[in-house]
Amino acid sequence: MTSHEGTADHQDSSHTFLGMGARITQDEFLKRARQRFADQFDYSQILWRSFKSPVKIRCTHHPVQEITITPEKHLQTLGGCRHCLRERRIASLERELNRRSAPERSLAKGSEAQAVKLTR
Numbered sequence: 629m630t631s632h633e634g635t636a637d638h639q640d641s642s643h644t645f646l647g648m649g650a651r652i653t654q655d656e657f658l659k660r661a662r663q664r665f666a667d668q669f670d671y672s673q674i675l676w677r678s679f680k681s682p683v684k685i686r687c688t689h690h691p692v693q694e695i696t697i698t699p700e701k702h703l704q705t706l707g708g709c710r711h712c713l714r715e716r717r718i719a720s721l722e723r724e725l726n727r728r729s730a731p732e733r734s735l736a737k738g739s740e741a742q743a744v745k746l747t748r
């Protein structure tokens with residue numbers, strides 16, 4: 629009789645990575661952070677203690693301000709220091725204002741009546 633169960637090593641490798649954030653090392657954090665934010669942040673000042681202990685990072689666009697955040701939270705946020713968030717808000721506000729003042733608006737009323745008739 630021959631069986632194919634000669635190797636048993638696939639059993640332990642599945643156990644090591646199950647708990648979300650349970651055993652995240654600095655290397656693993658950096659890998660994930662770079663996947664998510666690319667080069668948006670500078671992680672060279674990090675003093676790693678654990679996934680849930682705050683570390684200091686810097687936004688490469690606004691290096692004046694250090695951001696203190698836990699690695700866990702950092703991977704959950706969209707990234708962005710206060711300055712980034714403000715810039716993003718201003719940019720979307722401008723976009724909205726430009727859309728409102730666009731001349732297309734008066735034309736939209738006439739086309740609305742036709743746009744409803746999509747079914748045959």
Ligand SMILES: [Zn+2]
Nearest residue numbers: 687690709712
């Ligand atoms: Zn920033």
